[in-house]
Amino acid sequence: MSNHLEAKMGDIADTVLMPGDPLRAKYIAETFLEDPVCYNRVRNAFGYTGTYKGKRISIQGTGMGIPSISIYTNELIKDYGAKKLFRVGTSGGMSPDVHVRDVVLAQGATTDSAIIQNTFGSGMYYAPISDFGLLDTAYHAAKDLDIPVRVGNILAEDRFYNDEMDRQKLIDYGVIATEMESAALFMLAAKYHVKALSVLTISNHLVTGESTSPEEREKSFNDMIKVALEAAVQSD
Numbered sequence: 001m002s003n004h005l006e007a008k009m010g011d012i013a014d015t016v017l018m019p020g021d022p023l024r025a026k027y028i029a030e031t032f033l034e035d036p037v038c039y040n041r042v043r044n045a046f047g048y049t050g051t052y053k054g055k056r057i058s059i060q061g062t063g064m065g066i067p068s069i070s071i072y073t074n075e076l077i078k079d080y081g082a083k084k085l086f087r088v089g090t091s092g093g094m095s096p097d098v099h100v101r102d103v104v105l106a107q108g109a110t111t112d113s114a115i116i117q118n119t120f121g122s123g124m125y126y127a128p129i130s131d132f133g134l135l136d137t138a139y140h141a142a143k144d145l146d147i148p149v150r151v152g153n154i155l156a157e158d159r160f161y162n163d164e165m166d167r168q169k170l171i172d173y174g175v176i177a178t179e180m181e182s183a184a185l186f187m188l189a190a191k192y193h194v195k196a197l198s199v200l201t202i203s204n205h206l207v208t209g210e211s212t213s214p215e216e217r218e219k220s221f222n223d224m225i226k227v228a229l230e231a232a233v234q235s236d
């Protein structure tokens with residue numbers, strides 16, 4: 001048991017997929033895993049463990065935003081020994097090169113969150129990045145699955161509604177998409193010497209206004225999960 005998870009030691013696999021939406025954790029477990037067992041219902045942050053292609057994998061809902069994912073990331077690593085963490089989430093397109101339904105692998109996560117300054121002090125602009133081994137494995141797994149992916153710098157922002165941010169400048173400097181968690185996931189993974197990657201689906205586009213139908217979203221969503229699961233199985 002940890003502060004926010006009722007799982008017993010050993011209930012959670014060392015590889016964890018982490019969707020923001022707890023109901024997506026249920027969907028992934030019931031759709032993709034064999035013999036899924038629910039190990040957490042605290043705060044309805046559902047967590048499941050099952051197997052995929054014979055590998056034991058957990059799926060843990062993290063809630064939205066850096067404070068929430070930070071709680072689950074800390075407890076998964078420190079209290080349950082998680083070693084490989086894959087965020088699987090929706091993301092808003094920013095660059096004209098990405099479109100709705102695209103799957104994005106986050107190479108790094110630029111952020112406006114105070115976690116960087118709180119951790120390193122003012123004047124140090126730490127760059128949270130994903131694990132290269134997981135990124136490389138996911139990229140090639142996607143190729144094998146014939147699922148096109150985009151790789152690049154994403155934004156992990158503190159506010160979903162933010163009309164004060166200069167998004168165009170970020171786009172000009174190569175940021176391709178936005179979400180709200182990956183910077184904390186990558187920074188904590190680095191702190192505890194474990195591996196993390198974010199595999200995202202573009203659900204809407206902030207600049208072009210493109211959006212997806214529910215059916216299209218489900219299809220592209222499933223692509224994202226397949227890429228993450230294959231990377232989980234194939235990576236060291």
Ligand SMILES: O=P(O)(O)O[C@H]1O[C@H](CO)[C@@H](O)[C@H]1O
Pocket residue numbers: 019020021063064065088089090091160178179180181
């Ligand atoms: O789909 P999830 O994983 O929740 O991710 C995205 O969706 C939420 C905002 O709607 C934020 O958590 C953002 O990062």
Ligand SMILES: O=c1cc[nH]c(=O)[nH]1
Pocket residue numbers: 090091092093160178179180203204206
């Ligand atoms: O625009 C979006 C879409 C998904 N998630 C976000 O954080 N922003």
